Amino acid sequence: MKNPDDFRALKRYGQNFLIDKNILRLIISKAELKISDTVLEIGAGHGILTRALLENGVNFLHAVELDTRLENELLKIQDRYNNFKIHFDDAVKFDYENLKPFPNKIIANIPYNITTPLIWHLLEYAEHGFNYQLYMLQKEAAERLTAKPKTKARYPLGITIEIMGSAKIIHDVPPECFRPVPKVQSAITEIRLDKNLTLVKNPLWSKLLHTGFQHRRKNILNNLRGFMNIDENLLLSASIQPNARAEELTSEQWIKLFNFIADK
Numbered sequence: 001m002k003n004p005d006d007f008r009a010l011k012r013y014g015q016n017f018l019i020d021k022n023i024l025r026l027i028i029s030k031a032e033l034k035i036s037d038t039v040l041e042i043g044a045g046h047g048i049l050t051r052a053l054l055e056n057g058v059n060f061l062h063a064v065e066l067d068t069r070l071e072n073e074l075l076k077i078q079d080r081y082n083n084f085k086i087h088f089d090d091a092v093k094f095d096y097e098n099l100k101p102f103p104n105k106i107i108a109n110i111p112y113n114i115t116t117p118l119i120w121h122l123l124e125y126a127e128h129g130f131n132y133q134l135y136m137l138q139k140e141a142a143e144r145l146t147a148k149p150k151t152k153a154r155y156p157l158g159i160t161i162e163i164m165g166s167a168k169i170i171h172d173v174p175p176e177c178f179r180p181v182p183k184v185q186s187a188i189t190e191i192r193l194d195k196n197l198t199l200v201k202n203p204l205w206s207k208l209l210h211t212g213f214q215h216r217r218k219n220i221l222n223n224l225r226g227f228m229n230i231d232e233n234l235l236l237s238a239s240i241q242p243n244a245r246a247e248e249l250t251s252e253q254w255i256k257l258f259n260f261i262a263d264k
Contacts, residue, residue: 020177
């Protein structure tokens with residue numbers, strides 16, 4: 001394996017390679033890997049997490065990596081393990097439905113510049129088995145995913161995960177655990193999905209949330225006025241005060257409003 005210090009990370013890929021073995025062991029421990037697990041890794045990099053996953057014994061490991069400069073390193077791992085497949089592709093656009101065997105766990109050090117679009121995309125496959133997800137995220141992104149109602153960090157993806165299951169921060173990770181050293185704090189974040197698994201596949205859901213949040217200083221009625229004929233009476237029927245702001249709404253209020261307009 002090449003030394004990450006000797007590898008020129010590309011800013012456009014958001015590359016920060018994990019080098020701390022204690023954090024690596026924590027990730028493996030938290031994942032509670034079983035021999036029956038099929039795992040998906042996003043951003044295999046130099047293969048430090050890849051090797052750890054394979055050495056701990058899993059049924060199969062898929063990894064998606066965009067940077068083809070890492071091809072030689074990752075293909076050597078693939079040659080060594082017959083239960084590992086590397087896919088060189090863009091994880092945000094990749095069609096995961098055809099992975100065989102299909103993963104039941106995602107364990108990944110996500111490039112921070114694609115966190116939100118990538119997780120949105122992965123949620124589309126929740127009904128196929130992406131029910132457990134363990135990510136290394138920028139701490140600010142982790143805090144948004146786990147934000148409660150009436151907090152400024154509340155945003156559409158976090159609400160969606162709350163409706164589909166739960167998210168929690170497991171452990172903070174300092175910048176020194178990566179190469180190159182990022183300018184931000186990181187956090188290991190766990191997502192479990194166990195309900196409403198087809199929600200994200202309905203484009204109306206994303207449109208509703210993003211329209212509701214388009215101007216944070218405006219109340220929910222002003223943001224949603226005219227969208228799917230939403231008016232004050234419809235909001236009140238969903239137990240929503242028209243002068244409330246989007247971040248103040250509970251997940252129950254959002255799903256109730258969604259069901260009202262989806263039934264029209």
